[in-house]
Amino acid sequence: MAGASPVQQLIRAHRLRLIELLPWLLAVLGYFGFGDYLPLGSQILIMILFALSLDLVLGYAGIVTLGHAAFFGVGAYAAGIYSVHVSGEPLSGLLVGALAAAVVGLASGAVILRTSGLTLLMLTLAVTSLLSAAANDAGFITGGNDGLQGVAINPILGAFSFGLFGRTAYLYCLAVLFVAWLFVRRLAHSPFGRSLAGIRENAVRMHAIGAPVRRRLLTVYTISAAIAGVAGALLTQTTQFVGLTVLSFERSGAIVIMLVLGGAGRLYGAFVGATLYMIAQDQLAEMDPVFWDFWIGLMLVLIVLFARGGILGLTDRILRLIRRRRR
Amino acid sequence: MTATLETIGLSRQFGALVVANNIGFRLEAGARHALIGPNGAGKTTLVNLITGRLTPSAGRILLNGADITALRQDQRVRRGLVRTFQINTLFKGLSVLENVCLGMAEHAGAGGRMFRFVGARRAVVQQAFALLERLGIAGDAGRLVRELPYGRQRLVEIAIALGLDPSVLLLDEPAAGVPAAENRIILDVIAQLPASVAVLIIEHDMELVFRFAQRITVLVQGAILTEGTPAEIAADARVREVYLGERQHG
Numbered sequence: 001m002a003g004a005s006p007v008q009q010l011i012r013a014h015r016l017r018l019i020e021l022l023p024w025l026l027a028v029l030g031y032f033g034f035g036d037y038l039p040l041g042s043q044i045l046i047m048i049l050f051a052l053s054l055d056l057v058l059g060y061a062g063i064v065t066l067g068h069a070a071f072f073g074v075g076a077y078a079a080g081i082y083s084v085h086v087s088g089e090p091l092s093g094l095l096v097g098a099l100a101a102a103v104v105g106l107a108s109g110a111v112i113l114r115t116s117g118l119t120l121l122m123l124t125l126a127v128t129s130l131l132s133a134a135a136n137d138a139g140f141i142t143g144g145n146d147g148l149q150g151v152a153i154n155p156i157l158g159a160f161s162f163g164l165f166g167r168t169a170y171l172y173c174l175a176v177l178f179v180a181w182l183f184v185r186r187l188a189h190s191p192f193g194r195s196l197a198g199i200r201e202n203a204v205r206m207h208a209i210g211a212p213v214r215r216r217l218l219t220v221y222t223i224s225a226a227i228a229g230v231a232g233a234l235l236t237q238t239t240q241f242v243g244l245t246v247l248s249f250e251r252s253g254a255i256v257i258m259l260v261l262g263g264a265g266r267l268y269g270a271f272v273g274a275t276l277y278m279i280a281q282d283q284l285a286e287m288d289p290v291f292w293d294f295w296i297g298l299m300l301v302l303i304v305l306f307a308r309g310g311i312l313g314l315t316d317r318i319l320r321l322i323r324r325r326r327r
Numbered sequence: 328m329t330a331t332l333e334t335i336g337l338s339r340q341f342g343a344l345v346v347a348n349n350i351g352f353r354l355e356a357g358a359r360h361a362l363i364g365p366n367g368a369g370k371t372t373l374v375n376l377i378t379g380r381l382t383p384s385a386g387r388i389l390l391n392g393a394d395i396t397a398l399r400q401d402q403r404v405r406r407g408l409v410r411t412f413q414i415n416t417l418f419k420g421l422s423v424l425e426n427v428c429l430g431m432a433e434h435a436g437a438g439g440r441m442f443r444f445v446g447a448r449r450a451v452v453q454q455a456f457a458l459l460e461r462l463g464i465a466g467d468a469g470r471l472v473r474e475l476p477y478g479r480q481r482l483v484e485i486a487i488a489l490g491l492d493p494s495v496l497l498l499d500e501p502a503a504g505v506p507a508a509e510n511r512i513i514l515d516v517i518a519q520l521p522a523s524v525a526v527l528i529i530e531h532d533m534e535l536v537f538r539f540a541q542r543i544t545v546l547v548q549g550a551i552l553t554e555g556t557p558a559e560i561a562a563d564a565r566v567r568e569v570y571l572g573e574r575q576h577g
Contacts, residue, residue, distance in 0.1 A: 006424045006469030007456045014444035191432045191448075192441040198429045201418035208378065208416070209430035209491060210404030211438050219439075 014189035023271045027174055031167075037282075039166040039238075044278045045173035046234045051259045051270035052177075052184055053227035058256070059265030060193060061220050062200030063113070066252050067124030068228055070108070070131050071101040073247030075229025080148045080242040081141060088154040094176065094233045101229020102222050104131070109221035113214060116203075125249070132247040147243035151236060162238070169238040176234060180227055187223070188267055196220055200265070257300055263310030272311050329392045331356045331525040332377070332408070332495050337386035339376055346372045348550040350386070354495065358525045361536045363560075364546035365569060370529045371413055373546065374497050378410050379403050390495070405434075407494035411487075413503055413529070415480045419473040423464065423483055426472055427455040430490045455490060462486050462516055478509035485516060496520065498528045502535060514538070537561070545570070 004012070027045070034041045050072055057063045075097035082096040112123040135142045142148055155161040160168045187193045198206045199213055206213050236242050245251065254277070262273025277296070284292035307314040332354040339347040346369045354360055362370050375381040377388055379400040387396045395403055418426050431451050432438045445452075459465040464482050467475055472483055481501065488496060502513045514535060520526055530536050536543065536557075543560045545552040547569050553560070560566055 006422060007452050009469060010422070010424055010428065010445065010452050011449055186444075187441055189444050190441045191437050191443065191445055192439050194425065194429060194445055195432070195438045197421060198418050201420050202416055204380075205412075205416045205418065205487070206429075207380070207400040208404065208410055208412070209487060210401045210433045211429075212399075212401050216439065 038170050042169045042173045042238050044275050045177050046231050047274040048270050049177045049180055050231035050255050051274045053224045054255050054259050055270050056220055056224040061196040064121050065124040067128040069247055069251040070128040071105055071225035071228035072232040074104045075101040075232030076236045076242050076246040079233030080151050080236040083151050088152045090153050090156050090237050094230050097229045097233025098226040102226035105222045105225025109218045113217050151240040153237045173234055261303055261310055263312030266312050269310050269312050333389040335387045338384050340384050346549050354525050354527055357522050359541045360527045361540035361543045362529045368546040369549040370546055374499055409488045409491045409493035410497040411484045413499040415484055417472045422469055424468040426483055427486050427490045430487045431455055434491045458490055478505045481505050495525045500529055
């Protein structure tokens with residue numbers, strides 16, 4: 001609190017703190033340090049972006065969803081189909097992924113956001129199942145069970161081609177994530193973002209202070225879907241393939257786990273959780289190819305039991321303790 | 328003279344249960360009006376109907392002469408019809424200051440702004456803080472609501488409503504659950520409400536009602552039993568029977 005008045009604190013809440021640049025420093029260092037692991041690095045960046053989109057919905061607005069893969073998958077397929085049939089230009093491909101996912105987000109959100117709690121949770125699941133079944137069935141355009149083949153991506157801005165070692169892909173993902181982070185961060189500190197926190201804390205009171213709650217929820221759901229769609233499109237473009245797993249329940253579940261692990265509703269939980277999960281998954285799967293799920297599960301149980309607010313929540317509490325000691 | 332708030336034949340049924348029965352109620356401009364009645368008389372139901380949390384089965388609601396029956400809750404609020412809750416209904420994980428700021432942002436029509444930072448509206452934040460000072464809770468401005476004792480939370484409940492600059496204020500048992508020692512603070516706040524605001528207070532505490540109200544409406548089993556000045560109500564034998572009888576039971 002450092003003596004600043006509550007008024008000053010609130011007015012300055014959006015100012016960039018130095019520590020917020022740490023993830024970017026690490027990401028740039030990672031570019032030089034990952035070596036053979038650079039493709040894993042790209043995967044991590046993509047999952048961070050996906051988790052960031054989920055944070056808007058789950059962490060800020062408090063919409064509990066187990067169906068966010070719907071938007072990731074739609075973005076992935078849209079970008080893939082676009083590259084096969086229209087153009088291999090990557091930036092417009094991202095846009096197509098975002099738009100397709102936003103449309104699905106808006107349409108499904110308009111129906112399911114009328115409900116809440118367990119009903120809403122089941123409906124988010126159902127939407128993803130529907131899309132997954134449709135993608136499987138529409139093999140003539142999605143490739144069905146075999147996946148979408150023949151995705152070819154042109155050089156970015158006509159200059160940087162996706163090479164064999166994934167250097168371009170990594171920097172490309174990093175640049176997209178950075179832009180998305182700027183956008184989401186701006187949103188989180190805006191009156192709109194704070195009103196989402198208000199809805200999460202108490203929707204009844206939000207109605208009673210004159211906020212159009214349902215419209216706000218639909219807006220953030222659509223924005224979040226678009227960002228998830230960009231993440232899906234990035235996966236398509238960097239792996240040059242789309243399989244049915246982009247729409248799987250496992251993916252919806254895993255992204256929630258990543259966010260909760262890192263800490264929901266704090267913007268950087270996505271960075272911490274996705275990085276940790278992906279690296280742990282990679283390492284554990286190498287050590288123990290059959291049993292690695294168990295360790296991820298155990299980690300989650302411990303976090304949920306002993307560190308509500310995820311790793312960042314835990315860090316906060318420890319820092320506060322240390323500060324109090326010092327006084 | 329038109330009433331600030333008026334209900335005409337307002338009714339609500341849940342199946343066979345009639346919780347609001349043909350209620351015709353008027354709240355005059357700048358009124359200090361109390362709504363009393365035994366438990367389960369339908370007082371909170373009436374507030375929920377007026378504010379749009381419940382949809383009436385029949386009847387109409389007029390605000391400053393305009394029919395608002397079909398409007399959503401938030402649209403009614405933006406027209407100046409504001410309520411507080413009998414049970415604290417706050418943003419517990421946010422600071423006291425932000426609880427008030429959220430409402431003020433909505434009132435200013437800025438609640439949906441995406442590309443401006445909250446802090447850019449310095450004036451709003453300062454206004455919110457000034458309101459907290461007026462209510463004597465500025466010292467808690469930076470604390471999370473959930474960290475405050477219940478009595479203080481009751482004041483935040485009122486602060487949020489006042490930040491919305493209401494023309495009609497519905498206070499649903501503002502002192503409920505507050506220790507007697509802190510009761511005074513809330514009574515003082517209510518006594519100091521601007522004269523331009525029409526206030527309807529729902530209350531069990533007869534001392535508070537008779538101190539505050541110029542008019543009293545008595546609600547029994549979803550219907551208005553009678554209405555009058557405090558002296559008239561105090562002298563009414565039916566009110567005594569219904570009200571005091573209930574009190575001895577309860």
